[in-house]
């Protein structure tokens with residue numbers, strides 16, 4: 001074989017994607033319930049206020065151990081974004097999504113189709129989550145409760161942005177500003 005053809009062949013062999021070493025096990029749904037949601041909840045609760053019989057209690061991490069515990073959740077959330085992106089991970093093993101009875105919720109097969117149709121967009125949504133989680137991490141390392149609160153809002157927005165694209169794109173959005181305006185206009 002002429003060397004020219006040989007190098008072409010080699011090139012073709014090199015451009016084949018290597019078989020993945022990942023073995024996705026949990027579904028996206030399971031990752032949401034077991035990893036993403038608990039980690040986010042812990043971050044949101046870390047800086048929050050609670051109304052009790054004794055009055056409003058303000059929560060925030062104070063001791064080294066408390067800050068470290070919150071940090072673990074921020075690390076978990078940032079890396080969970082990568083877990084979501086592993087090729088071959090199924091949306092659901094049960095095909096029974098939460099809130100399936102609510103109008104506008106897609107089926108697991110529809111969510112799967114939407115993700116597979118544009119992996120790049122799904123990756124962008126996951127990266128949004130990672131960016132927000134990293135902000136939480138920076139706030140924690142600076143021991144800055146207020147910044148952690150702001151990062152928490154960004155995390156919430158990142159969850160919502162992905163869910164509205166893949167989970168409930170047809171769900172009715174709350175329309176409260178409109179009736180308020182109408183009420184103001186009514187004599």
Ligand code: HEC
Nearest residue numbers: 028029032033037040097098125126129158159162166167
């Ligand atoms: C990159 C996309 C993406 C991001 C970011 C994301 N989710 Fe999800 N999530 C999904 C998809 C898709 C579903 C619907 C299918 C399913 O249930 O897995 C879902 C479903 C869920 C469910 C329902 C699980 C069930 O039992 O059916 C919960 C709870 C959830 N997400 C929480 C969160 C929280 C909290 C965040 C942010 C901290 C978040 N998700 C961020 C894609 C995302």
